[in-house]
């Protein structure tokens with residue numbers, strides 16, 4: 283049994299079908315990436331997994347538990363965390379307050395340890411822990427959003443375009459952090475427009491096109507596939 287099993291998932295916004303019956307697995311310990319162009323349904327898929335949208339059809343099983351009617355906050359306490367598209371940090375709260383919110387679902391008192399781990403990973407957050415998060419740059423807010431998701435000690439971390447709007451250097455840093463997280467035992471479902479960077483890290487990748495999975499394979503397979511190279515890597 284995979285940690286996450288998605289079967290025949292259909293998600294609609296009113297009459298618009300954004301996800302049209304997709305199935306995929308995320309095995310424990312893997313980095314799985316979803317790539318696809320604008321509007322393909324990547325964010326919709328992640329929002330459905332974390333309970334923010336209800337699917338019209340299909341099933342989601344996380345560590346053997348059926349999720350489709352479990353509320354979002356319970357899904358967090360089951361071990362799934364979501365670093366959303368566009369960061370969605372709380373701008374008036376400080377960096378540290380934002381991070382501590384990420385641990386709200388936990389009952390144990392070890393959040394200080396986790397805060398230290400996040401600060402080790404992203405020293406800029408430690409240096410500026412008392413600053414309002416809204417004063418951070420885009421890349422810094424992205425680190426904060428990832429750090430906040432990590433504070434719940436997720437088994438599965440959903441990352442929605444963590445490299446969006448980042449400089450090449452910052453993007454490298456985020457991607458190497460994703461690899462470090464996996465090495466530390468976190469399973470990751472990564473959504474990226476930057477197909478090259480994502481597929482280099484991924485154990486398995488799925489290509490979404492207008493709500494359907496049109497291609498899947500290992501990271502190296504997709505990186506060298508003609509279709510992916512033409513459509514997503516801008517090669518002739």
Ligand SMILES: Nc1ncnc2c1ncn2[C@@H]1O[C@H](COP(=O)(O)OP(=O)(O)OP(=O)(O)O)[C@@H](O)[C@H]1O
Pocket residue numbers: 295298299300318319320321322323324325326327367475
């Ligand atoms: N709240 C909404 N109401 C109506 N339609 C929506 C809503 N959110 C998304 N959609 C539509 O659903 C489809 C999938 O959108 P989604 O945000 O999942 O795409 P995406 O793959 O994440 O794209 P991007 O790479 O641009 O972030 C699009 O056609 C979009 O216009």
Ligand SMILES: [Mg+2]
Pocket residue numbers: 324325326367
């Ligand atoms: Mg999106």
